[in-house]
Amino acid sequence: MASIELDAIDRRILAILQESGRLSNQEIAEHVNLSPSPCLRRIRRLEETGVIRGYVALLDPQKLGLDLLAYVNVRLEKRGGPAVSARGQSGAAGRAGATHSELFRAAVQTWPEVVACHAMTGDMDYLLRVQVEDMAHFSRFVQEQLLHHPSVIDVKSSFSLEKFKETTALPIL
Numbered sequence: 001m002a003s004i005e006l007d008a009i010d011r012r013i014l015a016i017l018q019e020s021g022r023l024s025n026q027e028i029a030e031h032v033n034l035s036p037s038p039c040l041r042r043i044r045r046l047e048e049t050g051v052i053r054g055y056v057a058l059l060d061p062q063k064l065g066l067d068l069l070a071y072v073n074v075r076l077e078k079r080g081g082p083a084v085s086a087r088g089q090s091g092a093a094g095r096a097g098a099t100h101s102e103l104f105r106a107a108v109q110t111w112p113e114v115v116a117c118h119a120m121t122g123d124m125d126y127l128l129r130v131q132v133e134d135m136a137h138f139s140r141f142v143q144e145q146l147l148h149h150p151s152v153i154d155v156k157s158s159f160s161l162e163k164f165k166e167t168t169a170l171p172i173l
Contacts, residue, residue: 004049009034011172013042014051018169021055058168066131068138068159073124074146075154076100100151101125107149113141124156 006014012032016023023031029039046052061069077100098106104126108117116129132138138157146155 004046004051006051010042010046013039014046015169015172017043017052018172061131065133068132068134069163070128070130070132070138070160071158072128072130072142072146073120073154073156074104074126074128074152075123076104076125076151077153104149104151107145111141111145113137113145124154 009032013028016028016031025036025040025043028043029036032039034042043052061067105117108114108126108128113130113132114128115131118127119125120127130138130141132141142155142157146152
């Protein structure tokens with residue numbers, strides 16, 4: 001997908017929204033020295049083109065009792081042929097001919113503990129960011145969900161000891 005042409009005002013609007021998404025259009029317009037109408041048109045264009053994907057509330061995991069953050073490398077079965085689910089059905093959600101990757105990706109969507117999943121290069125196929133209450137919760141997740149999945153053949157976990165930087169803001173160049 002081609003990148004969208006952004007000028008300096010668009011970039012300033014994006015930087016402001018990344019820092020404080022609850023500002024009113026009037027406040028944003030004042031920050032970028034525009035009147036409200038052209039500012040709103042720019043924001044709507046950024047939304048319509050998908051540069052702005054949505055607006056969310058960022059929650060503090062610790063205040064929700066989710067004190068353990070783990071990064072989990074997952075390697076899947078590589079053998080050819082369709083994958084067979086734990087229920088004996090072929091493929092993702094019983095679809096005949098689904099691959100191990102399709103079956104795994106469908107399962108990840110149902111696991112609330114997995115807050116991010118990336119396909120990776122290297123020895124492992126996927127990297128999961130897993131947010132859970134504690135080690136007992138993590139153990140249950142790994143044993144009852146992850147290792148129970150028929151396509152998973154190897155899992156390696158690392159745990160966050162300390163968070164000293166975390167941002168959802170992208171660098172706006």
